[in-house]
Amino acid sequence: MSAGATRVYVPADTSAVALGADRTARRLEALCDERGLAVTVVRTGSRGAFWLEPLLEVERDGQRIGYGPVQPEDLPGLLDAGLLSASEQAPGHLGPVEDLPFFRCQQRLTCARLGVVDPASVDSYREHGGLRALERALEMTPQALVDEVKTSGLRGRGGAAFPAGIKWQTVLDAPAADKTIVCNADEGDSGTYSDRMLMEGDPMALLEGMLIAGLATGARQGYIYLREEYPRARASLERAMTALWAAGCLGSNILGSGQCFDVALRIGAGAYICGEETALLESLEGRRGTVRPKPPVPAIAGLFGQPTLVHNVISLASVPAIISAGGEHYRGYGVERSRGTLPFQLAGNIERAGLVELPFGLTLRELLYEIGGGSRSGRPLRAVQVGGPLGAYLPESQWDTPLDYEAFAAIGAMLGHGGVVAFDDSVDMWEQARFAMAFCAAESCGKCTPCRIGSTRGVEIIDRLAAGADAEGDRHLLEDLCETMRDGSLCALGGMTPAPVLSALRHFPGDFQRPRGRPGQSESRHDTAPGPQIIPSTEAG
Amino acid sequence: MSEKEGDKDMQGLAQLTAPFRTVAGGLLPALHAVQDALGYLPEATTGVLAEQFNLSRAEVHGVMTFYHHFRRSPPGRHRVQLCRAESCQAVGGRALEAHAKRVLDIDYHQTTADGAVSLEPVYCLGNCACSPSVRVGDEVYGMMNVARLDALLAELRGGAEAVP
Incomplete structure (x- = not known):
């Protein structure tokens, strides 16, 4: 980066790119080159306000000033109006991105670095608080780590909401030489995309979570089972793994501690059922993705018959936040038995679709209208499906249900992976x-x-x-x-x-x-x- | 095809998949390697992999036919996947599917007569914040409507390469 160059952040997230972010980034570089303007374009993940994508962020005095949505054809005018000095006159000016109401109302623990950090850079990751949890974990005993997860009240974020601490304890206690951490990155539920966003925008958080899980349970090998439908997440994970290897965070001597942990990336092949943990294990073993009867649970006999900790992406990526700030801090968010935060994903017919990380307890109606802004079509909303294709369709009379696991279970619904798909009154x-x-x-x-x-x-x-x-x-x-x-x-x-x-x-x-x-x-x-x-x-x- | 050419194909396949013989659970990565290189799984794949992984042909066949991603016939120049899942349904995905089939004059799992487009369904591309979604190769397109889809398909059928 040349001295004095202005940093401009442009997401390389799948959805941002689907809305034109690559073309905008390329055009910006070309125009600045033509005009002799010193600029460094940093490709990040997306923060998740998709109605503003492609969202450009210009760094000025340590703040990031947003402009969006910015299409390539808007750029000459924006540059004329002083984009690189973060001018308020430039069209699409949004002010400091973190002050936007959509982000101010959120509490980001797991997704705090999304759209902020350079996903391929270990230095950038460290700069934003990364690896602090790993360093702390290396000084803790396995049992102390498991206890911290128990204290946090974290429950599996993939959909089943099983208490994570119990799983960790079971794997720690299982007597075996070979244990494995398996990350279920087969996010197949319609309306959910938080796993994809995290793997694209902050892949090191997932890898750090897996490392800590390995230290806590005695596992030395990790697998990420990633769906084939996510090619950008694959590229981002591969870059992050290479960078962490080079930095000595992964491999046979983690940060000089003498401990070892390695991760392999495996690609799925378009079978929804492989998001089910035992079918996923069958697939990882090279077979048809058929479900195994339980018991035994994977924590006792999982991959190749060995004790295996299977967790979804968001569960594992929440671990660094839990270990660095402590289980009690995480537990301070949420309600009843639903502790911490969940990244909700607004999808379907919704005006302001995007990622909303919130403590449990808000009502569905607040999420749909106050945050989501109602339907995209302008017609009245009629039905909402929460939790993917296996979630119940909720009529308006149920939209005041608080977003917590038990309240949803009580009406025969589920929060699942936090996907919310809205339908207007044209739905059949x-x-x-x-x-x-x-x-x-x-x-x-x-x-x-x-x-x-x-x-x-x-x-x-x-x-x-x-x-x-x-x-x-x-x-x-x-x-x-x-x-x-x-x-x-x-x-x-x-x-x-x-x-x-x-x-x-x-x-x-x-x-x-x-x-x-x-x-x-x-x-x-x-x-x-x-x-x-x-x-x-x-x-x- | 002559016997000699067949042998050569088998050798090529065996070379592609040999590195996965020693990988735990290596059959899926091996199938991916073949499809990534050739665009589909030729008939000889079953026998080659059965031998390399010490499995029956039936077992290999069972695995490759279980997964929607693997195809056993060569695809068209562009693999076009339309998302059929709920988020896309909520904003006109069904009409878009019907439209695509009509203008291409094919059903899912078929290829247009000019060999340009293979049409496939997909259940979620994780692009649900800007549904409806379409994937061409590794590019994902959002906020699709009939006009944008028509333009995309015309470009795919007109040129040899996917649009940027």
Whole structure:
């Protein structure tokens, strides 16, 4: 970087790039070159205010002044108006980014560095508080580390919300020479993208969390099972791993301590079920991603039969914040048995979609309207699905439910991974119910009958409901089938698909009584096919 | 194909996958290596991997057909994936799917007659803050609508390379 060059931060996050951030960054460099302006463009992750992307941040007097959204064609005018001196006159001026109401109302513990830090630089990571937790952890005993996690009250952020401390203790206590830390980075739920953002924008936080988990449980090998759909996260993780290796943080002598830990990155292959922890382990072992019956739990017999700590990205990335500030500090956020913060993700038909890290306890309505600004289409919101494709559809009467694990469980819903997908009044809830069943049929691993067969029969019944010949009987049959799937399935795919189906049926019955044409005619024949159909090239025309 | 060419293909495949023989759980990385290099998994893959990993052909076949990502026929020049998941449905994803199939005149898992585009469904690209989403190769596009999709597809069918 040349002396006196102005630093401009431009996100390289998937969504920011989808909105034009790469073109904006390239054009900015080219224009500054033409005009002889000294500028250093730093590519970061995104802070998560996506309606402002591409969001440029100009560093001035230690503050970052935001401009957004900035498309390449806006740049000449912006530079004329004094962009590089952070002029208030430049169009799109937002002031200091951290003072924007969207960020002021948040409390970022896990995602504090997102959009701030240079994800490929260990120095930048250190500058923003990184590796402090690792240094502290190297001076603590494994039991003290596990106790800190227990104190924090952290629960698995992937969706199941199992107390993390109990898992850590189980792996620590398991007598075995080879233990493993597995990061579940198969974030497949629609409406969720916090794992992706974190891996792209602050990958070292995840790796530091895995390192600490290794020190705490006696594991020396880590795996990240990353979904194939996230190529930018893959590149970002690879760069971060290389940089941490070079800095002596990963490998056979962590920061000179004599302790060792290594991480391998594995890529999934487009199977939703591999987000289920035992299916993920099967896949890591090189097999079909079918679910294993539990017990034994992976903490006792996981990868290759060895004790394995399986955690989602956000769970592991929360560990450095817990260890550096202490479990008590983390526990100070949240309500009841939901402690700490959760990065919620606003998606679907919402005006201000983005990442919102908050302590548990806010209501869904506050999240949708005060933070999210209501629908993107301007029409009234009608249904909200929280927690991915296996989450219930919530009608307006349930939007005052506080966002905590138990309050959601009490209404038959789940927070899951914190994804919130909003639908306006144009949504057809019969179609959503049908999709939920069809998705289960397409993604079922086939191991257990209620899920494999039940989901296909479920689609058929929902189609018959639309035909309306015996609506009462079919409705009863669907409820019965859902009960069987819920109680009889091996894992959450078959077990929780009934939630979106039955919630749609119960809260939006009118949509199931509407006369329709041939059921499912708007959908392709692939909807109910279990798995992909591979058409030989000769037939593909 | 002559027997000699077939042998050569097998050797090429074996070279691609050999490094993964000693990797714990190396079958998936080996399949990825083949598809990354060739764009699909040729028929000979099953036999080569069965031999290298000391598995039955049925086991290898079972793994490669389980995962949606792996394909057993060559793709078109561009692999276009439309997101079918809920966030995209909430902002017009279904209409976009129907439109794409209509203008390309193919269904999912098919390739256009000019060999330019293979159309595939995908369940979530993690781009849900700016749905609907489309992926071409490793590029993700957000806030898609019919006009933008038409322009994108026209560009893909007109030129040989993906648009920037």
